[in-house]
Amino acid sequence: MVDTMALLLPFIRGPRMTRTAAPVAGARADDEVLLDVPDARLGPALVAAAQGDHGSAAALLAATRAAGEWEHRDRYTARLAAFAHARPEWFEAWRAAAPHNPDGLVVEAQLKVDRAWRSPARAELLREVSPLVTAAAHGDDRDPVPWRIALDHARGAQAGPRYVEELWEAAMRRAPHHYGCHVAALRYLASSWHGSHRECLDFADRAAQDAPPGSLVQALPVRAAFAYLSDGCGPEMPRPRLDEAADRAIRLSALLPPADPWPAETRNLLTYVLVRLDRAADALEQVRLTGPYATSFPWDRFSDDPLGHCLRVRDELRTPSGRPITGHPGRTSSGDH
Template sequence: MVGTMALLLPFIRGPRMTRTAPRVAGARADDEVLLDVPDARLGPALVAAADGEYAPAAELLAATRAAGQWEHRDRYTARLAAFAHARPDWFEAWRTAAPHHPDRLVVDAQLTVDRAWRSPARAEVLREVSPLVTAAAHGDDRDPVPWRIALDHARGSGAGPRYVAELWEAAVRRAPHHYGCHVAALRYLASFWHGSHRECLNFADRAAQDAPPGSPVQALPLRAAFTCLTDGAGPQVPRARLDAAADRAMELSASLPPADPWWAELRNLLTFVLLRLGRVTDARDQVRLTGPYATSFPWDRFSDDPLGHCLRVREELYAPPERPTGGQHGRARSRDH
């Protein structure tokens, strides 16, 4: 577990309706490429929400809480909140029916923070919605997800490191290796230090070393490397550290089932980083492991059409050598949340 002292040292985009694109050379021959595919548990809840029914979403989050499936709970919360932003009727019905239920509260906190991030007066609005985040944190004392939301909230509202360290302690006390909380802490560190990426990589490396095999936290150095490579700080970080971050993520990817939508974001991110490092053969391997699943992140950092951007990268990966690969991207567009 990374200690408190270590911490002291897009907007979230809504889920796009799944759509398909023509088959890409090098992918499985019988597949189309799909964007942001929900897993088998989330999909029915989203379909029901589109019909105005909140019960399947409530049951899904209740099941993750009962089983302590915090990674699933975190991802489902973010996706359901984004869907509620686009289609609010089902969520308003849930809010009316269960105003104090912990599963409804955590989605409400996520939704409210996401909306505040989109405001020109972000810091002020985030401070005003603090009570909703606090209410979610009191919903179930075991749940780390409200503390991940609180860490994002603190970053946007300009909270100081001492307060963030207290949030971090509360988060890791509940789930020492929760990936979402680690990503939120990493984002805060990057913002607080204004691009001091060695410290961010140190934090990510320590977290990955402490995490058990197969934990998503093994990919935290990859997130730190992505930030280095997309904000112009790559040359300030030794190449060996960036390669080591990619290698660790490749080991994790190799241990996971292929063509699995749950791990698609990891593999899409890894493909991007490998291309930026000029490791084209390794990037092709990740595309094969990814199968037909594209994710908005990281491609939405460079284009308003993440699926199209991902497809172009895949096409260029299998282009003749004289053509440039998709790894030659410039600085990522700012997406604070």
């Protein structure tokens, strides 16, 4: 694993070597915290790609498709596309060797949509990408991930609600509790109904109520709460609804393995929301469960140094005489500085 990380550090943010905070009830020292660490399956695929070999990445995505591991497939697709943006040689070799491979198609669709989003010519580029997104959707009829990408594409292209509803129905036929598709739909609703956070939370609550207890969709309401707390527009949201969203995510977190890269983003997000709700003890427990795994989201919404921002929040949670803060102005009166 040491060799793996050494090869990956130029492409993912490495450890932030800072002063070591006072130890607190299982919390990690700050100089042990890493940002966006790949899990045990993705790490070797990224190492092989860094060495120019696409075989491990292709095998990984093929395995997720064969097993119907759609949540893993979605996250691996996004990470491999980001890696292909930084180091394209291995991916270009893969596409040349297997131009019709459904796994390569879905990564390319993700890569091209991501590039279009970053461009000032977003609308034009997204129109050009449409055939590729369609081709990815036809790669494997069971796969919801291309439909999540299509929903993100539709949001960037400012597609109308009728078209997005068709995409959503197609995604739900394939995987009715797929978290990535739900997040994409929530983002579209938030963009279309800017400031209508109550409606977005209603959508998230309904989805969570219909999902199994261990599904990541249980974290959708806390994602809607995050959007409200970090937005600064629209009517006030009743505090009990925000607490309910956080409590639902806490119950999910308790079902997931501790100190593991897979649920780290959910716990980082939950930590932010709990801090904003002035629930320091609950937030510190999530830090303990997260272990050494920081994730760019949500901290990159407030800082160009997401790891540094995350570590400051951890420090503030450990301060016995002060109230923890996020360093971001917000909607609730408690915990705001």
